[in-house]
Amino acid sequence: PSTQNVFDVQAVRRDFPILSERVNGKQLVWFDNAATTHKPKSVIERLSYFYEHENSNIHRAAHELAARASDAYEGARRKVADFLGARSVDEIIFVRGTTEGINLIANTFGRQNIGEGDEIIVSNLEHHANIVPWQLLAAEVGAKIRVIPVDDTGQIILEEYAKLLGPKTKLVSVTQVSNALGTVTPIAEIISMAHALGVRVLVDGAQSVSHMRVDVRALDADFFVFSGHKVFGPTGIGAVYGKQELLEQLPPWEGGGNMIADVTFEKTIYQSAPLRFEAGTGNIADAVGLGAALDYVERIGLENIYRYEHDLLVYATRGLSAVPGIRLIGTAAHKASVLSFVLDGYRTEEIGVALNREGIAVRSGHHCAQPILRRFGVETTVRPSLAFYNTHAEVDLLVSVVQRLARDKGLGR
Numbered sequence: 504p505s506t507q508n509v510f511d512v513q514a515v516r517r518d519f520p521i522l523s524e525r526v527n528g529k530q531l532v533w534f535d536n537a538a539t540t541h542k543p544k545s546v547i548e549r550l551s552y553f554y555e556h557e558n559s560n561i562h563r564a565a566h567e568l569a570a571r572a573s574d575a576y577e578g579a580r581r582k583v584a585d586f587l588g589a590r591s592v593d594e595i596i597f598v599r600g601t602t603e604g605i606n607l608i609a610n611t612f613g614r615q616n617i618g619e620g621d622e623i624i625v626s627n628l629e630h631h632a633n634i635v636p637w638q639l640l641a642a643e644v645g646a647k648i649r650v651i652p653v654d655d656t657g658q659i660i661l662e663e664y665a666k667l668l669g670p671k672t673k674l675v676s677v678t679q680v681s682n683a684l685g686t687v688t689p690i691a692e693i694i695s696m697a698h699a700l701g702v703r704v705l706v707d708g709a710q711s712v713s714h715m716r717v718d719v720r721a722l723d724a725d726f727f728v729f730s731g732h733k734v735f736g737p738t739g740i741g742a743v744y745g746k747q748e749l750l751e752q753l754p755p756w757e758g759g760g761n762m763i764a765d766v767t768f769e770k771t772i773y774q775s776a777p778l779r780f781e782a783g784t785g786n787i788a789d790a791v792g793l794g795a796a797l798d799y800v801e802r803i804g805l806e807n808i809y810r811y812e813h814d815l816l817v818y819a820t821r822g823l824s825a826v827p828g829i830r831l832i833g834t835a836a837h838k839a840s841v842l843s844f845v846l847d848g849y850r851t852e853e854i855g856v857a858l859n860r861e862g863i864a865v866r867s868g869h870h871c872a873q874p875i876l877r878r879f880g881v882e883t884t885v886r887p888s889l890a891f892y893n894t895h896a897e898v899d900l901l902v903s904v905v906q907r908l909a910r911d912k913g914l915g916r
C-alpha cells in the first residue's frame with residue numbers, strides 16, 4: 504500500500520485489481536464485504552510465490568521445499584498470533600474458517616465441559632455458525648441454549664444477560680460485530696461478567712477483525728475465531744485463538760496424520776496444541792496468503808481503517824435514512840460497516856437486482872442470521888456492507904439508486 508499513517512483511499516484501491524472490474528457495463532461497486540472481501544495484489548502474489556517456489560507438504564519430509572513450506576506456514580501462524588495479540592503461536596489453530604472454528608470448540612471444549620442440564624449462552628444477534636454447532640452439541644449431551652435479547656436498536660441488553668448467567672452456565676459464545684445489523688457488542692463487559700462466575704467465553708470475530716483492532720489478551724477472551732476471507736485473505740482458511748492453558752487440556756477433534764506424536768494399534772499419543780487440532784494436510788498456501796493479508800492490513804493500520812470506515816458508515820446512514828419509505832434495521836450507537844434495510848413496496852431481492860444492474864453488489868437475504876431479522880419482524884433485508892476501499896462517491900451512487908426506486912413507487916409523496 505502507498506499509505507503510512509494518512510489514509511489515501513484511491514491509492515489503496517489500486518492495490519485491489521478486482522475493483523477495476525466492470526459488471527453489466529458498469530464499474531463494480533463492492534458493498535458485499537460482510538459476505539467476503541477482496542484481495543490485494545500482495546496476497547495474490549504471495550499465493551503464486553508459494554506455488555512457484557515453496558510448495559511442499561509440511562512437518563513431515565526433510566528436504567528443502569518442506570523446510571520452506573513449513574517456515575512459510577509457521578510464519579503465518581506467528582502473524583496471526585501477533586495480529587490478535589496472543590501470548591504464543593501455540594495459541595493459534597488453523598481451520599477452514601469461523602464455522603469450522605466454532606465447531607472445533609463445540610466438539611472439544613463443549614464435549615469435555617458441557618453436560619446434561621448445563622447451559623450455553625448466545626445472543627439474539629448470532630450468525631447460524633454460532634447457533635447450530637451449539638444446538639448439535641446441546642441435543643447430544645442434553646444441554647440448553649439461552650439467548651441474550653437485544654433492544655430495538657439491535658444492541659445486546661446487558662441486564663438481561665446478567666439474569667441468564669448462573670451456576671448452570673458453562674459457556675458464553677457471542678459475536679463481536681453482527682453480520683446482519685453491524686452492531687458492535689459490549690464484548691469486554693460480556694467477557695468480564697462471565698469470568699466473574701468462572702465461565703469461559705468464545706468470541707465470534709468473523710466481522711470484527713477487518714474493521715477494528717482486536718487484542719485477545721486485553722479482552723481476556725478464552726477463544727476467538729475468525730475467517731481469512733473476510734479480512735482480505737483467501738477462502739478456506741481461518742484461525743481459532745485459544746488460551747494455551749485451555750487448549751492443552753482439550754481432547755483432539757479430528758484424528759489423522761500431523762496431530763499425533765506416536766501411534767500403535769493399542770494407543771496413540773497426541774501432539775500438543777495447536778498441532779493436536781490440525782489433523783491431515785491443511786490449507787498450507789492459503790494460510791500463507793492469510794499471513795500476507797494481515798501484513799497488508801497492518802501496513803494500512805487498523806486505526807486508520809476504523810476512522811475512515813466510521814466516517815463512511817455515518818455518511819451512508821445519513822444518505823439512506825433520507826430515502827422515503829426506507830426502514831433501517833440496526834441503529835445501535837456503536838456499529839461497524841453494515842447497513843441493513845427494507846423499502847416499502849419492494850421485495851429485498853428486487854432491490855438487489857436493481858442495484859446489480861448498476862454494478863453495485865449487495866446481499867439481499869437472511870444473511871445466515873434468521874433469528875435477529877425475525878426479532879425485527881422481517882425475513883430478509885438489503886445489506887450494503889463497507890470496507891476501507893469503498894468511497895463516498897460509491898455511497899452516493901447507492902443512495903441515488905435507492906432514491907430512484909422509492910420515487911418509482913411514489914414513496915414520500
Ligand code: PMP
Nearest residue numbers: 600601602630632682709710730
Ligand atoms: N459468524 C459471523 C458473524 C459471520 O459473519 C460469518 C460469515 N458470514 C460466520 C460466522 C461464518 O464464517 P465462514 O462462513 O467464513 O465460516
